[in-house]
Each structure stands twice: as structure tokens, then as C-alpha cells.
Amino acid sequence: METQKKILLTGGLGYIGSHTATVFADAGYDLIIIDNLSNSHEDTLEVLKKLCPSKIKFYDADLRNYEDIEKIFEKHALEIWFVLHFAAKKSVGESCQDPFLYYDHNINGSINLLQAMEKTGVKNIIFSSSATVYDSENILPPFTEGDRTRTINPYGTTKLMIEQLLRDMVMHKWFNAIALRYFNPIGAHPSHEIGENPKGIPTNLLPFILRVVEGKIDKLEVFGDDYDTPDGTCIRDYIHVMDVAEAHFAAARYLHERNLVNETSDMYTAEPIFETVNVGTGYGKSVAEMIAIVENVVDTEVPHVVVGRRSGDTPVSLANPLKAKKLFNREAKRTIMQAVEDARNYLQITKKISE
């Protein structure tokens, strides 16, 4: 693989960005990280510098400020092999309360990023999309990339719109783009020095349960046990965050090996590529099963109470992981138990529970 080139990560100090940073760094790539620290922690940068064998250049910048982004690309364009675009707002509830905020950060931010890339001849991008783009009310799990898409909240809509924007950049501006549709990433880096540590009260299941375990929150509210599933609670495709991180590397390698990446930026030897690819395991766990797994790992009961359904929840979300296997020759390797243990160890060892 290309060794001199660098990887630019937007949102590289966030949960998935920081784990992916370590994978590329371990493979020998220097990193350029852009992050506005809105939902990440500055000390993650110091930890990354310690964990990563390669060099890291950090920019505290917001994708919504085009001039700042253009300057960064003007400075580094010739060195950049891939852009990994993680930076986004990602809370479904918040997006329904304030759609403009989501369109501003996610859409305007992505337009600025793509414009700066286009202007400086950087054309390879891997984008963090989400399983939320699937029309889960009208298709049957497992979800396959060709299945119908439809969104029911502004967060999901921004992800789908960015996928479409990328498709147009590929068709008309010779970009190469892969949109990775994440299912439910959980867990932490094996060093347990980086992990998931959202600011404020978490909305995702595992971080919430772990706060209950730490005694920071009294009990978990289980959103509905009357779904048409074996135990009545919703089923999700949880995947270890290091498997998600490695999927980015596999995607980059795929584009590289297809000979689509040319160092002289504007010249390509083959048709440009656009792909959407699921990042999941194909196996599901229910909320009740997740509680049992955590109880097993921490050896204590997780207080919980069943409440009403959360609006917008789909009963079963599962990936068909075959396209990732076929294109990238890779599949998830780690277990859910491992992910829960890693998440727990990260929080315990680093005492990272946000108040």
C-alpha cells in the first residue's frame, strides 16, 4: 500500500474516528485530524499521540467555516491519500428538535469539505453513513445495500443526502467514494485508553447501561417489550468498534487495489467508484440479551424498568454483511462479549464517566 501519503480524518477525535485513526497509524500512515471538539475530548488527542506510532497534525476547526477548511487542504492536498469523513451531529432526538442544526453541521459541513477537496484535487473519501438510511418499516431484515431507503428524522435524512451528494461527486467530478453504513458500534480500543464517552447523558444503549452500572444513573429504561421479537425487546446488530475501524482500512485498500487512486490527483486509470457498504455482523442481540451480557461481564444486576416504546425505533435492525465480505474480503472478528468487556474496562480504567 501507499506509504508516504497521509490520511485526513474529520471528526478524528470522536468515538469511531479515534479508533479508526489507530488502525491507519498502526499501518504506518501519518494523520491529519480536523475536529471542532463539540462532542469529543481534547485529551483524546494526547492519548492518540501516545498510542499511534505515526505523526498526527491536529486542527481545531469546524467544517462549516469554509475558509479554514480550504486552507488546511491547500496546505496538505498533495500528501492526502484518503479523507475519512466522520464529523457529524448524531443524535436522532436532537435532530427532530432542531433540524436546522443538523442540516447546518452535517450538510453544510460536508459541502464545504467536498468543495475544498474538489478545489485542491483530493478525490478519495470514505464516509460514515448509517443503517438509519434503510426504510426499515417496509423492508425485511437483514438489510442489504440495494434495499429501499427512506428516513424518518433529520439526522437520517442528512446521512442519506450526503450519500447522494457523494454519488454525484463520483458521477460528475471523478471522486471515489465509499459510504459505510454502520449498524450499532460498541466497545473500545484494546488499550482501553480510548472508547465511547459522550458528553452529557448517553442516548445509546450500552453507554447508558454502563452508567447505570457505575451508579451514575438509577436504572435503565427499556423502551418497549411488546415488539414482535422472541423476548419482545428490539434487536440490533452490535459490532465491535475496532471491527468498524478496520472496515475503513479495508475500504481504502479496496479502492487502492482497484487501481482507482492515482498519486497525481487528477488522473484516474479506471472508472470512479461509488459504493454503499454495510458495516455490521449479521447477528442480532435484543435489549434484554444486552442487559444479560452486561450482567455477566460485571457480575451484578443491572436495574431496569420497561417503559413505552421510543418513537422511531424499528423492531429489528440487522445487516447483511455479504457485500463487505465480497468487496473487502473481511468480516467482523470480535464478539459482543469482548466489546462489552472493552467498553467496561475503558470506563473503569480511565474513570471516564462524564458527569
Ligand code: UD1
Ligand atoms: C440510534 C439511532 C440511529 C443512529 C444511532 C447512532 C434511533 C431511533 N436510532 O440507533 O439512527 O444511527 O443511534 O448511534 O434513535 N434502548 C433502550 N433504552 C435506552 C437506550 C436504548 O431500551 O436507554 C434500546 C432502543 O430502543 C433500541 C436499542 O436499545 O432498541 C439500541 O438503541 P440505540 O443504542 O439508541 O441505537 P439505535 O436506536 O439502534
